[in-house]
Amino acid sequence: MSGFTLDDLRTVMRECVGVDESVDLAGDIGDVAFAELGYDSLAVLELASQVQRTWGVPLTDTPALEARTPGAFVAYVNDNLTEAGR
Amino acid sequence: MRGDRAVVTGIGVVAPGAVGREPFWELLTAGRTATRRITCFDPSAFRSRIAAEVDFDPYAAGLTSQQVRRMDRAAQFAVVSTREAVADSGLELPAADPGRVAVSLGSAVGCTVGLEEEYRVLSDDGRHWLVDHTYGVPHLYGYMVPSTLAVEVAHEVAAEGPVALVSTGCTSGLDSIGHGARLIEEGTADVVVAGATDAPLSPITSACFDAIQATSPNNDDPEHASRPFDARRDGFVLGEGAAVLVLEAASAARARGARMYAEIAGFASRSNAFHMTGLKPDGREMAEAIDTALRRARRDPSAVDYVNAHGSGTRQNDRHETAAFKRSLGDRAYRVPVSSIKSMIGHSLGAIGSLEVAACALALRAQVVPPTANLRHRDAECDLDYVPLTAREHRMDTVLSVGSGFGGFQSAAVLTRAGT
Amino acid sequence: MGPSGTAVVTGIGVIAPTGMGTDAHWQAVLAGKPGIGRISRFDPSGYPVRLAGEVPGFVAREALPGRLVPQTDRWTHLALWAARAALDDAGVDPAALPEYAMAVVTSSSSGGTEFGQHEMERLYRKGPSWVGAYQSIAWFYAATTGQISIRHGMRGPCGVLATEQAGGLDAIGQARRVLRDEAELVVTGGTDASLCPYGLTAQLATGRLSTVEDAARAYLPFDVDASGYVPGEGGAILVLRDAAAVPPGAGYGVVAGYAAGFDPPPGSDRPRVLRRTLERALADAGCAPSDVDVVFADGLAVPAEDLAEARAISEVFGPGGVPVTVPKTLTGRLYGGGSALDAATALLALREGVVPPTAGTSRLAPGCDLDLVTGAPRRSAPRTAVVLARGHGGFASALVLRAVRGRDADGRGTTGVTEER
Numbered sequence: 001m002s003g004f005t006l007d008d009l010r011t012v013m014r015e016c017v018g019v020d021e022s023v024d025l026a027g028d029i030g031d032v033a034f035a036e037l038g039y040d041s042l043a044v045l046e047l048a049s050q051v052q053r054t055w056g057v058p059l060t061d062t063p064a065l066e067a068r069t070p071g072a073f074v075a076y077v078n079d080n081l082t083e084a085g086r
Numbered sequence: 087m088r089g090d091r092a093v094v095t096g097i098g099v100v101a102p103g104a105v106g107r108e109p110f111w112e113l114l115t116a117g118r119t120a121t122r123r124i125t126c127f128d129p130s131a132f133r134s135r136i137a138a139e140v141d142f143d144p145y146a147a148g149l150t151s152q153q154v155r156r157m158d159r160a161a162q163f164a165v166v167s168t169r170e171a172v173a174d175s176g177l178e179l180p181a182a183d184p185g186r187v188a189v190s191l192g193s194a195v196g197c198t199v200g201l202e203e204e205y206r207v208l209s210d211d212g213r214h215w216l217v218d219h220t221y222g223v224p225h226l227y228g229y230m231v232p233s234t235l236a237v238e239v240a241h242e243v244a245a246e247g248p249v250a251l252v253s254t255g256c257t258s259g260l261d262s263i264g265h266g267a268r269l270i271e272e273g274t275a276d277v278v279v280a281g282a283t284d285a286p287l288s289p290i291t292s293a294c295f296d297a298i299q300a301t302s303p304n305n306d307d308p309e310h311a312s313r314p315f316d317a318r319r320d321g322f323v324l325g326e327g328a329a330v331l332v333l334e335a336a337s338a339a340r341a342r343g344a345r346m347y348a349e350i351a352g353f354a355s356r357s358n359a360f361h362m363t364g365l366k367p368d369g370r371e372m373a374e375a376i377d378t379a380l381r382r383a384r385r386d387p388s389a390v391d392y393v394n395a396h397g398s399g400t401r402q403n404d405r406h407e408t409a410a411f412k413r414s415l416g417d418r419a420y421r422v423p424v425s426s427i428k429s430m431i432g433h434s435l436g437a438i439g440s441l442e443v444a445a446c447a448l449a450l451r452a453q454v455v456p457p458t459a460n461l462r463h464r465d466a467e468c469d470l471d472y473v474p475l476t477a478r479e480h481r482m483d484t485v486l487s488v489g490s491g492f493g494g495f496q497s498a499a500v501l502t503r504a505g506t
Numbered sequence: 507m508g509p510s511g512t513a514v515v516t517g518i519g520v521i522a523p524t525g526m527g528t529d530a531h532w533q534a535v536l537a538g539k540p541g542i543g544r545i546s547r548f549d550p551s552g553y554p555v556r557l558a559g560e561v562p563g564f565v566a567r568e569a570l571p572g573r574l575v576p577q578t579d580r581w582t583h584l585a586l587w588a589a590r591a592a593l594d595d596a597g598v599d600p601a602a603l604p605e606y607a608m609a610v611v612t613s614s615s616s617g618g619t620e621f622g623q624h625e626m627e628r629l630y631r632k633g634p635s636w637v638g639a640y641q642s643i644a645w646f647y648a649a650t651t652g653q654i655s656i657r658h659g660m661r662g663p664c665g666v667l668a669t670e671q672a673g674g675l676d677a678i679g680q681a682r683r684v685l686r687d688e689a690e691l692v693v694t695g696g697t698d699a700s701l702c703p704y705g706l707t708a709q710l711a712t713g714r715l716s717t718v719e720d721a722a723r724a725y726l727p728f729d730v731d732a733s734g735y736v737p738g739e740g741g742a743i744l745v746l747r748d749a750a751a752v753p754p755g756a757g758y759g760v761v762a763g764y765a766a767g768f769d770p771p772p773g774s775d776r777p778r779v780l781r782r783t784l785e786r787a788l789a790d791a792g793c794a795p796s797d798v799d800v801v802f803a804d805g806l807a808v809p810a811e812d813l814a815e816a817r818a819i820s821e822v823f824g825p826g827g828v829p830v831t832v833p834k835t836l837t838g839r840l841y842g843g844g845s846a847l848d849a850a851t852a853l854l855a856l857r858e859g860v861v862p863p864t865a866g867t868s869r870l871a872p873g874c875d876l877d878l879v880t881g882a883p884r885r886s887a888p889r890t891a892v893v894l895a896r897g898h899g900g901f902a903s904a905l906v907l908r909a910v911r912g913r914d915a916d917g918r919g920t921t922g923v924t925e926e927r
Binding site: 131132133195196205206224226227229248251253359361371378492494 | 552
């Protein structure tokens with residue numbers, strides 16, 4: 001199973017959750033807080049829900065909210081991918 | 087404005103574990119919980135599989151076959167509660183002048199069950215975006231517009247004054263009573279049937295609260311899953327039900343010798359303009375609503391004898407609310423009993439605000455504070471007197487009931503013993 | 507805290523089948539340019555009703571912040587756009603006003619119907635975990651008020667009323683209460699957007715939608731050929747201020763009177779309530795029937811309902827005693843947004859001194875003894891307008907609006923339009 005990348009997350013952010021005009025998702029956003037990018041808790045849950053659907057990753061109940069940045073979110077998804085692969 | 091205050095002269099309740107006002111009060115004071123594994127649909131595919139359900143037989147409750155066919159469950163709850171409230175008030179309806187009778191009914195999600203069940207049929211379980219209109223039932227439009235709930239209640243009491251469905255999410259039931267009291271204070275109505283109803287228990291409701299992880303996943307221990315203010319609380323437990331009050335102008339109620347449970351002495355609402363679901367930890371807007379409601383009631387914070395909390399049992403709500411009480415009531419916050427009946431009957435969205443006001447009115451009558459059930463582990467951030475587990479006899483003249491809802495709504499009502 | 511007790515409408519934002527923006531709407535209304543056409547939001551060919559009033563040219567992703575679009579329904583998108591337009595029109599910077607002195611009160615008829623249909627489809631096709639996080643905040647009736655309050659930082663007593671098509675007037679009436687009690691500014695009105703397959707199917711159940719296929723003949727209130735109404739989307743958002751907060755003479759008009767009532771239950775022999783509601787609204791405005799220059803009628807285009815409304819109007823004003831118009835014949839009925847748009851159109855009529863016409867209706871049905879304004883606008887310099895609305899199930903509301911500008915000694919309005927009456 002191939003991993004989940006920051007670009008995959010960017011696609012979900014653009015297509016499903018929306019982007020504010022002032023935000024450049026193409027930039028180096030891995031360590032920028034979701035809040036600074038205009039994504040609140042509900043948006044992060046929606047991202048998790050979208051990834052769960054489109055990637056078929058059964059995300060554990062460890063709150064996705066603990067991922068404060070896109071980088072942490074990608075790591076969180078990959079942890080779940082690994083779990084699912086076992 | 088005539089300036090006459092609204093008093094509560096009748097109460098009707100349909101609640102989880104208790105259909106009827108007196109069974110409701112008995113359940114609350116016994117500290118019994120009505121939360122259980124969901125039975126009204128198969129919950130096994132959901133994150134949260136528990137709810138506080140009403141065991142309700144519409145025929146036994148007095149509805150006719152056509153009413154049962156026509157009315158969504160939320161409307162059934164509302165009409166049955168209305169009948170009990172009107173009978174309790176001793177008012178004769180239709181009134182001599184039906185134009186002076188108004189309805190202010192709250193509901194957060196309207197006829198969800200009817201809408202979802204009919205959607206399943208029309209779309210053949212989601213197969214068709216272009217749903218098949220030939221399967222439409224005659225009352226389908228009545229499900230789509232939540233105003234139908236107010237229509238049914240208005241017909242029940244033959245109201246010809248202002249009739250409205252108030253829908254401000256989870257503060258609907260508090261706001262509808264505030265709105266009803268305002269109609270009396272401004273002299274538009276002599277009698278207002280005010281309350282709220284919600285019957286949200288359905289797959290779509292469970293799925294949407296699952297998606298935001300707002301409901302408790304404590305599926306192994308449903309009876310103890312609703313744990314407001316407890317350190318181990320992990321979300322709210324969905325509920326359903328209705329409460330309807332008969333409100334009258336105090337002078338008219340006194341003149342006809344009506345029994346008065348309480349006066350709606352003050353009401354206020356504010357919005358946090360912050361987030362559709364999120365709450366700022368400081369409780370600022372709720373505190374502002376409380377301050378304003380107390381000012382309108384001409385009561386000092388030190389006069390508050392009991393606080394009926396929103397107490398939903400989510401991590402952020404209970405913290406937010408505790409901060410709001412401290413901010414508005416000062417030292418009094420630490421000395422006044424605070425409790426959440428959601429610990430027993432769950433969170434019935436828009437209906438709960440009216441159920442809580444009904445509980446406040448009954449508490450004033452009995453001079454007993456209902457407890458917060460399931461509160462066993464102290465949370466450092468929730469350090470007030472939440473009346474854990476057991477009801478408490480307590481002298482009360484002035485009680486405060488608050489609510490907080492999606493959309494940022496924050497509301498507060500002050501009830502006093504009538505004539506105090 | 508509402509020192510004058512008088513509510514002035516200082517801003518209007520229209521988003522309707524007649525156009526995006528107040529000017530586009532008003533020009534279409536004067537020109538009788540219809541906004542009704544074949545439904546384009548889905549394929550309506552399998553349904554007995556294929557016509558509707560759709561908002562032309564509204565693309566949410568272009569008109570609203572990117573993060574707002576996916577989290578809410580089209581009904582709220584339309585309202586967010588209109589609220590911003592109304593605030594701009596009023597020249598208000600919400601950041602400069604006290605946060606608790608601003609409130610939002612909107613009407614909702616059926617919530618986020620299209621959003622809800624999508625999520626229910628996911629639930630039943632794929633399973634519970636496919637329902638998104640935004641379902642919890644998009645479908646419910648309070649979504650629009652909540653989102654407007656957040657976007658503009660309005661922390662006063664916000665509200666939502668659901669009384670179907672009467673909701674727009676009830677929201678304005680409630681907004682006036684809030685102004686009198688404590689606020690300086692209230693954003694009010696309503697929108698609706700239930701033109702999805704499930705929404706249309708639910709509306710079909712009333713049996714009151716017109717199945718006539720000719721867009722020019724489908725919605726003909728008070729006409730001998732009245733055949734029901736055409737549904738539509740959109741509405742209007744208004745900014746109400748306390749008169750003490752605005753310069754004298756500013757604004758479109760004053761909310762001078764309001765009343766709401768409800769019909770007796772089925773089977774009752776008591777008279778229906780519209781007439782009494784209209785009389786109460788006039789009394790509230792301190793106005794005699796002869797002071798009223800135009801009535802914007804509800805105009806359901808269901809024959810029995812038209813007759814009932816025409817009789818109520820005639821009983822109060824005398825047969826043919828007041829000019830009556832139904833400009834919503836150009837848009838269809840917009841449910842939660844419908845009577846708010848009527849109020850907006852009435853305010854524009856007062857400001858411009860013109861009664862816009864009713865499109866389509868050409869032969870009055872027997873018993874409808876109305877002076878119905880048809881064909882061309884009537885330049886009668888109206889100073890006082892009444893808006894009537896009825897909602898499914900028995901709701902009835904009436905609003906009295908009065909022009910703010912003075913009238914000179916010749917009886918001419920100050921808008922430059924000469925009276926022709």
